[in-house]
Amino acid sequence: MFRQQLLRQVRLFSTTPIARKSPVETVKDAAKVVDRTISDVAVKGIEKGEQAAAAVKEAVPETKGQAKGQANEVAGQAKGKANELAGEAKGKAHELKGEANAKL
Known part of the structure; x- marks a missing residue:
């Protein structure tokens, strides 16, 4: 009985930090x-x-002039490509026409 009483009254002292976080x-x-x-x-x-x-x-572009220049450049490229494709189509048409005439 005395032993239990002593254990209840004695508090242990420790210098180690708490390992768990709250x-x-x-x-x-x-x-x-x-x-x-x-x-x-x-x-x-x-x-x-x-x-x-x-x-x-x-x-x-930073200015209107540059914008117009770029627009004209793109338009020129588009026209060039259209002309190129039209030329190819005409060439193919003449080729097919020649083949058709040869078969007749």
Whole structure:
């Protein structure tokens, strides 16, 4: 009986740190991890946006004159390609006509 009484009154002293985290600390650590992940993704998105903006700035002409020049250039290329295809079609038509005349 005396022994049990002594055990109840004596408190043990320890110098080792607590190995377990409290629920509040666990939630704080999880929130920090989530915050860091979201921040990293947001930074990557901002960087991609900046790259896209730079690409658009390079592609878009700065003045009306440049825009007209680019439009004329594209139109000229389209006309050239159309003429090329028309020439090929005429050549093929003449070729087929020659083959048809040869068979007659």
